[in-house]
Amino acid sequence: MSLLEVRDLSIAFGGLKAVDGLSFDVAEGEVFTLVGPNGAGKSTIFNMISRFYEPTEGKIFFDGEEITHLPAHKIAELGIARTFQNIELFDHSTVLSNLLMGRHVHRKTQVIQDLLFTRKARADERSHRRRVEEVITFLELEAHRDSLIAGLPYGVRKVVEIGRALAIGPKLLLLDEPASGLSVEETRDVAFWIEDMKREMGLTILMIEHDMGLVSAVSDRVLAVADGKFLAQGTASEVQSHPDVIEAYLGTGVNGEPELKKEEAGA
Amino acid sequence: MKVIFKKSYDRDIDLFKDRQTALRIGLLVLVLVLVPFFASDYFLAEATNTLIWSLAGLGLMVLVGHTGQVSLGHAAFLAIGAYTDAALMNAGWPWLLAFLTAGAVTGVFGAIIAIPAIRMSGIYLAIATMALAVLVEEAVILAEPITGGVAGVFAPDIAIFGISFGRYDSLPNFYWLCLAVVVIVTFGYANLLRSATGRSFLAVRDSEISARALGINVSRTKTLAFGLSCAITGLAGGLMGHFFSFFNYEAFTIIISINLLLAVTIGGLGHIQGAFAGAILITAVPQVLAIVRDGLSNIGVDLSGVPGLDTLVFSLILIGFIIYEPLGIYGRYLKIKAFWDLFPLSRRDMFRRQMTYLKTERMK
Ligand SMILES: Nc1ncnc2c1ncn2[C@@H]1O[C@H](COP(=O)(O)OP(=O)(O)OP(=O)(O)O)[C@@H](O)[C@H]1O
Numbered sequence: 094m095s096l097l098e099v100r101d102l103s104i105a106f107g108g109l110k111a112v113d114g115l116s117f118d119v120a121e122g123e124v125f126t127l128v129g130p131n132g133a134g135k136s137t138i139f140n141m142i143s144r145f146y147e148p149t150e151g152k153i154f155f156d157g158e159e160i161t162h163l164p165a166h167k168i169a170e171l172g173i174a175r176t177f178q179n180i181e182l183f184d185h186s187t188v189l190s191n192l193l194m195g196r197h198v199h200r201k202t203q204v205i206q207d208l209l210f211t212r213k214a215r216a217d218e219r220s221h222r223r224r225v226e227e228v229i230t231f232l233e234l235e236a237h238r239d240s241l242i243a244g245l246p247y248g249v250r251k252v253v254e255i256g257r258a259l260a261i262g263p264k265l266l267l268l269d270e271p272a273s274g275l276s277v278e279e280t281r282d283v284a285f286w287i288e289d290m291k292r293e294m295g296l297t298i299l300m301i302e303h304d305m306g307l308v309s310a311v312s313d314r315v316l317a318v319a320d321g322k323f324l325a326q327g328t329a330s331e332v333q334s335h336p337d338v339i340e341a342y343l344g345t346g347v348n349g350e351p352e353l354k355k356e357e358a359g360a
Numbered sequence: 361m362k363v364i365f366k367k368s369y370d371r372d373i374d375l376f377k378d379r380q381t382a383l384r385i386g387l388l389v390l391v392l393v394l395v396p397f398f399a400s401d402y403f404l405a406e407a408t409n410t411l412i413w414s415l416a417g418l419g420l421m422v423l424v425g426h427t428g429q430v431s432l433g434h435a436a437f438l439a440i441g442a443y444t445d446a447a448l449m450n451a452g453w454p455w456l457l458a459f460l461t462a463g464a465v466t467g468v469f470g471a472i473i474a475i476p477a478i479r480m481s482g483i484y485l486a487i488a489t490m491a492l493a494v495l496v497e498e499a500v501i502l503a504e505p506i507t508g509g510v511a512g513v514f515a516p517d518i519a520i521f522g523i524s525f526g527r528y529d530s531l532p533n534f535y536w537l538c539l540a541v542v543v544i545v546t547f548g549y550a551n552l553l554r555s556a557t558g559r560s561f562l563a564v565r566d567s568e569i570s571a572r573a574l575g576i577n578v579s580r581t582k583t584l585a586f587g588l589s590c591a592i593t594g595l596a597g598g599l600m601g602h603f604f605s606f607f608n609y610e611a612f613t614i615i616i617s618i619n620l621l622l623a624v625t626i627g628g629l630g631h632i633q634g635a636f637a638g639a640i641l642i643t644a645v646p647q648v649l650a651i652v653r654d655g656l657s658n659i660g661v662d663l664s665g666v667p668g669l670d671t672l673v674f675s676l677i678l679i680g681f682i683i684y685e686p687l688g689i690y691g692r693y694l695k696i697k698a699f700w701d702l703f704p705l706s707r708r709d710m711f712r713r714q715m716t717y718l719k720t721e722r723m724k
């Protein structure tokens with residue numbers, strides 16, 4: 094059964110059709126990757142699933158339920174977590190509290206209980222912490238637990254963002270360019286983690302990625318888009334050798350593997 | 361540098377990070393409790409004023425420091441607290457009931473104000489809240505039956521079980537009362553910060569977009585922050601009314617709003633300690649300046665004839681802080697502490713801000 098169904102999804106910004114009648118299904122337990130040249134509309138698709146953008150047409154179903162018109166803050170509790178292309182962490186907090194913020198949908202206390210810090214609040218804190226420690230162990234973030242985000246290297250921040258999404262305890266994880274700006278070693282770690290998230294945690298992953306090495310290593314299926322439209326779908330090698338895909342990338346200059354834009358590497 | 365050896369998650373959940381900190385805070389509260397035994401009436405009144413300002417600062421800190429919403433209208437909430445408390449007591453209510461109701465009424469009012477306000481941020485929010493303060497000032501003058509109009513209103517002396525807590529006839533009692541309120545509110549505030557509610561405030565402050573992706577209802581969180589902030593400020597207003605004994609609309613002008621915002625900013629945004637540091641600065645500096653001026657006149661330099669000199673020096677001190685120490689007094693303290701903790705390994709740019717609170721929202 095497919096966990097996520099996207100049907101004829103379109104969005105226009107003014108005259109620009111950023112996504113144009115796109116449909117795809119993500120099956121439970123698979124790693125599904127979106128590829129495409131810069132500005133193809135990949136992040137825009139994520140923003141529609143996250144409900145930050147209102148689609149002009151089309152529908153999105155998650156777990157059989159339509160989510161096209163839900164408010165953005167209702168998405169996490171359904172079990173959809175995401176990361177951002179340009180890291181969006183809480184910069185003035187520690188890694189630990191960033192991860193704890195990921196537990197928000199699981200909170201069981203009301204404000205009054207928090208203000209008085211009742212036993213229930215303490216029990217709640219302990220259970221969040223236990224879950225977050227599992228994430229810390231999984232992503233090997235022990236050394237950074239009490240560091241402020243603002244002082245961390247870029248690579249670690251990217252991992253913390255994945256960690257925060259995992260802390261939600263999602264069924265579907267949306268990763269927007271998890272390897273952009275990372276070193277070869279860091280990218281290899283990300284590949285292992287994605288494998289483990291799929292195998293051991295049973296997560297379904299929808300990923301946007303430019304690094305074709307990573308895409309081929311972890312993806313079950315790949316969908317290529319350009320100018321918001323469907324180009325090709327299949328295994329990584331099928332998509333990579335598809336004539337339309339090659340042509341779309343030729344248009345942007347680099348064959349198969351577009352260079353990182355400055356803002357991605359730096360942000 | 362001190363490394364704390366943690367054996368259970370509770371070490372991070374507990375109110376104080378180690379026994380020394382608990383002892384230090386305990387000692388501080390003890391010293392504050394003992395102040396009336398060795399301070400003059402004049403000093404005790406000043407200390408009481410500082411406590412009340414600290415309480416108001418805590419209220420504003422919830423909103424500005426921890427939720428990232430600027431308010432230039434908090435004098436209005438002080439006023440609502442003060443007038444509600446005084447009016448209810450004049451109607452025969454016992455103090456505690458009037459006081460808590462004043463807090464609750466101000467909180468509800470703040471939450472209602474939040475409904476239009478949460479659509480704004482940064483400078484627009486500051487202007488909108490400032491406009492609100494002006495409106496409330498006018499409303500106070502118009503609502504003469506409750507507020508006494510231009511003439512003002514009398515806040516009766518507080519008495520609990522026949523014991524007077526009057527500001528003039530039993531100042532030590534009134535001081536202790538204010539201290540108790542401040543301690544209780546600070547305790548609640550610290551609890552908030554170590555639990556889910558406080559984290560949701562911080563999340564909204566640092567990245568609304570991420571907050572939403574984590575399932576945080578940003579509008580509701582901001583409304584709650586407004587409500588809590590205004591409730592605490594309302595309580596401060598209630599106490600302030602009693603401190604003044606008699607007051608009218610002039611007690612809660614835009615200057616008070618500005619001073620309060622300055623206090624939390626200079627004290628150190630995002631730290632409970634900052635509210636106290638700022639309140640001490642704002643209430644103590646004018647006093648220190650007065651003492652200096654008197655001292656100078658004793659040695660023959662008479663400055664009493666120069667109008668506005670105190671205000672000028674006071675303003676210069678504030679501007680100096682804003683320019684040279686954007687992290688505030690408490691931020692400066694943390695820097696010095698980190699410097700010595702890490703000595704000689706500290707880095708110059710360790711505290712450099714990477715992004716400001718007023719950054720734009722990116723969605724990519
Ligand atoms: N909020 C917005 N307002 C206007 N135009 C937008 C907005 N968001 C995205 N766009 C436009 O939509 C198009 C697709 O952008 P999108 O960010 O989805 O590309 P992408 O496939 O993620 O590219 P990249 O690989 O560079 O991340 C771009 O032309 C972009 O300028």
Ligand SMILES: [Mg+2]
Pocket residue numbers: 135136137178724
């Ligand atoms: Mg993108």
